[in-house]
Amino acid sequence: RKEVEQDPGPFNVPEGATVAFNCTYSNSASQSFFWYRQDCRKEPKLLMSVYSSGNEDGRFTAQLNRASQYISLLIRDSKLSDSATYLCVVSSRGNYGQNFVFGPGTRLSVLP
C-alpha cells in the first residue's frame, strides 16, 4: 500500500462547478499536511496547509480527519485557471528534519 493515496482522476468539470479531491495516508505519526498544485511542466507549488480544524482560502477549503487518516480539498466555483494536478503531501518527523511524502496527484481539467 502506498503511503499517500489520492483519487486517480482525471477530473473534467465545467467552469463554475464544485470539485472535491480525497487523499488518505497510512502513517499515523504524520504531523503536517498540505495541498500543492502542479501545472504542466512546472514545479509543485504550495496551495495550502491543512489544519485539524479545517481551513479555507477563498474558493479552496481543506479538511483533515486524523482518526480516519483522510484529507480533502474542495474547490468551489472552478475557474479555467484551476486546471492543474493537485498533490496531497504528508510530513512526519525523520532522523533529520521532516520527511515529506507526496501522493501521485489528481489531475483537474476545468472546461469552458
Next chain:
Amino acid sequence: DAGITQSPRHKVTETGTPVTLRCHQTENHRYMYWYRQDPGHGLRLIHYSYGVKDTDKGEVSDGYSVSRSKTEDFLLTLESATSSQTSVYFCAISRTGGVETQYFGPGTRLLVL
C-alpha cells in the same frame, strides 16, 4: 518565491556519461532535497541534506550521489547515467518557522540516450 534556481534546466546526455545537476538557494535554508518525478510514480526523494557536508539517502538513491560544500549549493551527480535516470529532477528547500514547508526549484529535464 523561495529563491531556488537549478542548472541546467534541460540536458541531453548519453548512457555512461557523468552528469551533475546544481541547485542554488539564496535564503540560507538548512534543509535541501533532490527529487525525481516520473509518470506513475509521483515525486520520489533521492537524497537530502540537513547541513553543510551532512547528507542522507532517500527512497531512490541508487546510482546518485550528492554533495553540499556550501549552504547555498546542493549538487546531484549521476556517476554513469542510465536510460532509467531519464526524468525531471526537482530541488527543494524546507522553510522552517511555524509549520515546516517545502518549496521547489523550477526543475531540470534530463534525457539519457
